[in-house]
Amino acid sequence: MSDAPLVRGWCPDLFAPMQARDGFLVRIRPPIEGLDAGQVQTIAALASDHGNGTIELTNRGNLQLRGFSRDSARLAGRTAIECGLADPDPARERKRAVLVSPLAGYDPACHPDTIAVARKLQAALLADDRLASLPGKFGWGVDGGGLLPVRAISADLVLQAGQDGWSVRCGEVVTEALNEAQAVNAVQAISFTFARQPEVKRPAHDANITKKVLEKAGLQGCLQSTMPPTFALPVGKLPGHRVGLGVPFGRLPASDFYFLAKQQGEDRLRVTPWRNVIMPDKTMDHPGFIMDATDPRLRVEACVGVSGCERATEDVAETALALASDVPPGCVLHVSGCVKGCAHPGGADMTLIARNGRYDVVRNGCTKDIISWGNRDLPDIRALLSRELKEIQA
Ligand code: SF4
Known part of the structure; x- marks a missing residue:
């Protein structure tokens, strides 16, 4: 193993591509609703024409392309902006990091307002210039539950659906249930509290510190286990006429991404934080994808x-x-x-x-x-x- 120091607290993105052994890495955040066929084709073309031809799915539901030169990484940034895959302002782009239950809008058991709440949260974050000092790794989530149960997705601050409304999960601490507007405001207030703190900029492992952050934001929370619930990976047939395609190690060639673009038609492709993709169930079998959850x-x-x-x-x-x-x-x-x-x-x-x-x-x-x-x-x-x-x- 190399003795090179680990770089912590920094996350490469479209405007800050990271140099790796095989060239620059470019990371693209899909829109909340998922990727349309044109966007999928654009990403495949970037990877095959300018990168090393491989697309990686990340555990934050993003896409990572590898093997770029400095110039082609800049070109990728411009292309992503042109096709609605990035905000032209780097500070705003970082605040697009809202992870959403990947079956939202399809699974009848997932809260019906999950996508709408995620859009409202993202709009509130984008409009809030006070959050510029949050670290690049800071991320948000909207967890509507359902087949992929509440707590299946994780992020620094998560709005999670319950019977009485939306609560905010911050590390191991969870607030009481709030209505939609209150919950979005609460996430914004907690984000701002982290942004202005001199040291602890993300939810700490120490629940007492997290509780104090919530108190500063005018909220109270109680301790809840952070152990993720057990659930089956979304691979194979899924609710809402969807199918989950397993991707070995979350890495696929650009040619497979072109295949998905053809299969999705007018529909959306979603990337899950478990590094697979969710597609319409008319998608044909393809040897690059795993359809059997027991594989x-x-x-x-x-x-x-x-x-x-x-x-x-x-x-x-x-x-x-x-x-x-x-x-x-x-x-x-x-x-x-x-x-x-x-x-x-x-x-x-x-x-x-x-x-x-x-x-x-x-x-x-x-x-x-x-x-x-x-x-x-x-x-x-x-x-x-x-x-x-x-x-x-x-
Ligand atoms: S990809 Fe990450 S885990 Fe793997 S060797 Fe590099 S730094 Fe380590």
């Missing part, structure tokens, strides 16, 4: 590895694929190129951190947790998966 490739996560990142020493996706059949249903294995854990920042049943052909292993945690077994080779890992994941399942 073992959906149980493994891995970052771009040595082909795209200076910190990696190996092709971690190849390792993950080799181990996929050793991961039982219901479990997740994350193979990370380094301790940064880009592909799966949360916990997994087993997390491997690659180090020059060997692996440190964390059981039931993330790359930054205490290592359970250090410096193991692949046969050791197979034995651990067989023993430990059986235990987790039991």
Whole structure:
């Protein structure tokens, strides 16, 4: 593993592309409603004509294109603005980071106003110049529940639907239910409180600090578990005449994106924070996509590895694929190129951190947790998966 320092608190975007081993990264935020066919084609053309031809889906529901030169990254920015995929003002563009339940408007069990609330929240954030000092990583969410239950999506501040209205989730703290306008105002007020704080700019792991931030914004909250609920990945047939297409490691060639543009017609394509896509159910089968939610490739996560990142020493996706059949249903294995854990920042049943052909292993945690077994080779890992994941399942 490289000893290069981790860059924390900064997130590449369209106006601040990041240099990686394989060139500049360009990140595009889809609109709240999803991408129309013209936008999907434009993104595919950018990736194939100016990047390395690969499109990555991120765990914030964004799209990341790789392998750009500095000039072609600028061109990508201009193109994205022209086709409604970005705001021309970089400060406003950062405030477009509103993640929405990907089945909103389709799943009858998802709150019917989810998209409308997300639009109102985004409009309020865009209009609020006081939020300019929020860090680039700061993000918002609107969680309407349903098949993908409330708390399935995560962000710094989340409006979550309940029986009595919308509450605001901020780290581990949740406010009482509010009406729509109050809830949007509350998110704006909490965002502003974070923006003007000198130090803690995002919800802290310490619930007492978060509660104090809420109090400064004139709100009260109570502690709620941050453990995400268990739910099936949206792959295969879905409500609202939708189908979820699994994408191995959230990476697909531009040619597959062209295929999706043809299939969606007048409809929208949505990217989920689980790095797959939701399409109309008339979409034809295609070998690049996984339609079966029990496919073992959906149980493994891995970052771009040595082909795209200076910190990696190996092709971690190849390792993950080799181990996929050793991961039982219901479990997740994350193979990370380094301790940064880009592909799966949360916990997994087993997390491997690659180090020059060997692996440190964390059981039931993330790359930054205490290592359970250090410096193991692949046969050791197979034995651990067989023993430990059986235990987790039991
Ligand atoms: S997790 Fe992977 S992609 Fe992220 S910094 Fe480490 S090696 Fe690079």
